[in-house]
Amino acid sequence: MTELCELSAVELLSLYAARKLSPVEVIRDVIARSEAVQPVLNAFCSLDPERALATAVAAERSWMAGLPTRALEGVPVSVKDTAMVKGWRFARGSRLAEHNPPATQDSPSVGRLRGAGAVLFASTTTCEGGWKAVTDSPLTGITRNPHNTDHTPGGSSGGAGASISAGCGPLALGSDGGGSIRVPASFSGIFGFKATFGRVPMYPIGPHYSDMAHFGPMTRTVADAGLMFSVIEGRHPMDPFTTDPLPASDFPVTPLPLAGVRIGVTEDFGFMKVDxxxxxxYRAAITRIEAAGAVLVPLAPMEDWRPTYRTLWQVGAWQSQRRLSPAERDLLDPEFRGWGDHGAHIPTGDYVDAMMARLAYRQECARQHAAVDFVISPTVSILPLRAGLTVPDDSWPDWLEWAGFSLLYNMTGQPASSLPAGYSSCGLPVGIQIGGRINDDIGVLRLSMTLEALLAEARPDPSAAFDRAMRKG
Known part of the structure; x- marks a missing residue:
């Protein structure tokens, strides 16, 4: 792999400013890498090299002429196929949209990235409608993990996770309705961040996402995620839930000293089965965190929230499918169609109970954070499973059983990240999840940055990931 594909967005911007590197060189390298890896990983729905190159040429002129530049001037960014990019097909991984015309507008986050000078070069794969925590769909097929292509990179932002891990650009926009940024971040060995609900505008949303969905950054470094977050966060008229932008003084994100920081720790929240x-x-990571000065506070067991989430998600799946014709339903992922069928038969009372239970979880987490500053758990309870599967074997009823850690913070709206923490004996990545108080997005990023340095040996190596993928392929 060439050196350019190893560079972070922060490093690229520094080199552009010093006139030691051109955005044109970078995007050509990123496109070449993406085209090489696509037959093996299937991380992209499409690439747009011509428009990307034109954007990079304009950025090069600005940098070389010493003109005013923007926050992401000339930095390559990919966008998950749950966000609209003007001129690109918007399909959400569904054959229902296979022949739709190109999008006529950008989603707010995409518009902000474009407005900040980003070079939008590719659409990344997702499962249909982002409904599950792995990435395969009837439209785009199976996406694979660069660490071992027999395995999934997770989902539903699996194309983003695989591409960032393999060095196909430093920044990717993912989305997260039940861990869809954090699960692939863990499985792919990268960093992912889901902010407080309403911090980043969410438009459009699928019917089954409701108010649990978030757009957010997927990167190889926390500094890059903080930079990308600074561009996409803040109030927007297309999303009535969005909040005022954070103070400029919050950026760039800086490390958080660990001395005296109270961290709630739990390996299983009292009910998860963990590999x-x-x-x-996880234990090795929290031992090091404690040795560095943090105060670890074991958390009391919580009630299993997966049944609550399952009810909400299955009713949402039904809502997204209920107006489809029989011919249209036949085009759906059969498993997704099955979830809609389940949702159609959930009594109204059970749905209302699930809504109330969700509020109770939010209150319980608020009480937790009266005693601790952050909560750290595993991100996912298992190692990456085989590509093309939704569960490791028949002992697991559905994907919620193994992806359960991440679901909580979608129901509560709290900020959460997934940070690389180490590797399994067979070289598959393992992440830890950092959850914070509502609105403490910067705190979660700052702690993530501190732990990134503490667990530096787990930092992603795109060269190694790419080489493994190409050998396997």
């Missing part, structure tokens, strides 16, 4: 290798990486 022994995941548990071992």
């Amino acid at each position: 022994p290798e995941v548990a071992a990486v």
Whole structure:
């Protein structure tokens, strides 16, 4: 792999400013890398090299002429196929949209990235409608993990996770309705961040996302995620839930000293079944965090929230499918169609109970954070499963059983990240999840930055990931 594909967005901007590197060189390298990896990983719905190159040429002129530049001037960014990019097909991984015309507008986050000078070069794959925590769909097929192509990179932002891990650009826009940024961040060995609900504008949203969905950054470094977040966050008229932008003084994000920081720790929240290798990486990480000065506070067990989330998600799946014709339903992912069928038969009372239970979880987490500053758990309870599967084997009823850690913070709206923490004995990545108080987005990023340095040996190596993928392919 060439050196350019190793560089972070922060490093690229520094080199552009010093006139030691051109955005044109970078995008050509990123496109070449993406085209090389696509037959193996299937991380992209489409690439747009011509328009990307034109954007990079304009950025090069600005940098070389010493003209005013913007926050992401000339930095390559990919966009998950749950966000609209003007001129690109917007399909959400569904054959229902296979022949739709190109989008006529950008989603707010995409518009902000474009307005900040980003070079939008590719649409990344997702499962249909982002409904599950792995990435395969009837439209785009199976996306694979660069660490081992027999395995999934997670989902539903799996194309983003695989591409960032393999060095196909430093920044990717993902979306997260139940861990869809954090699960692939963990499985792909990168960093992912889901902000407080309403911090980043969400438009459009699928019917089954409701108010649990978020757009957010997927990157190889926390500094890059903070930079990207600074561009996309803040109030927008297309999303009535959005909040005022954070103070400029919050950026760039800086490390958080660990001395005296109270961190709630839990390996399983009292009910999750955790793979022994995941548990071992998690225990090693929190031992080091404590040795660095943090105060670890074991959390009391919580009630299993997966049934609540399952009810909400299955009713949402039904809502998204209920007006489809039989011919249209036949085009859906059969498993997704099955979730809609389940949702159609959930009594109204059970749905209302789930809504109330969701509020109770929000209150319980608020009480937790009266005693601790952050909560750290594993991100996912298992190692990356085989590509093309939704569960490791028949002992798991559905994907919520193994992706359960991430669901909580979608129901509560709290900020959460996934940070690389180590590797299994067979070289598969393992992440830890950092949850914070509502509106403490910067705190979660600052702690993530501190732990990134503490666990530096787990930092992603795009060269190694790419080389492994190409050998396997």
